[in-house]
Amino acid sequence: MIRATFLALPLVVLAAGAQARDAGCRIEQAGRVVFDRTCDFAPDGRDGSFTLSPRGGGQGALFGPILMVSVSVIEPGLAEVRGLTRDGINSRWGTARRSQRDGACWQGDDFRICAR
Known part of the structure; x- marks a missing residue:
């Protein structure tokens, strides 16, 4: 099963990269900034769901x-x-609420994700 996951992973990354656009991304965990630079933003449907991945559909x-x-x-x-x-x-990080002050951000118990 794990092997199938590894084989499917490049397809997921490529699919996300096909519709993705550059966005300014910032991710904080436990009050610490762990990512703050351009990444690929791929919308997922019309409800506001999205995926963030390395810029340019990179494998890293x-x-x-x-x-x-x-x-x-x-x-x-x-x-x-x-x-x-x-x-x-x-891995499940948990639920997040959309920020009232900044609609580009989602706040969880111990994380914050922003994509502009």
């Missing part, structure tokens, strides 16, 4: 072991956030 990590981060809107103003690791683990 976004930061640390994280290859991409997905923000999946589950209801207006509320999203489920996950990070896909190099090991093919789709």
Whole structure:
């Protein structure tokens, strides 16, 4: 099963890169900035969901072991956030609320994601 995940991973990255556009991305974890530069922003549907991945559809990590981060809107103003690791683990970060002050940002219990 893990082998199938690794084989499918490049297809996911390429698919995200096909529709992606450059965005200014900032990710904070536990109050610390872990990523603050241009990345690929790929919208996912019309509900505001999106995926962040390395710029240009690169095969490298976004930061640390994280290859991409997905923000999946589950209801207006509320999203489920996950990070896909190099090991093919789709780790659940938790729920996040859209910032009232900055609509480009989503705030979770111990993380914040912004894409402009």
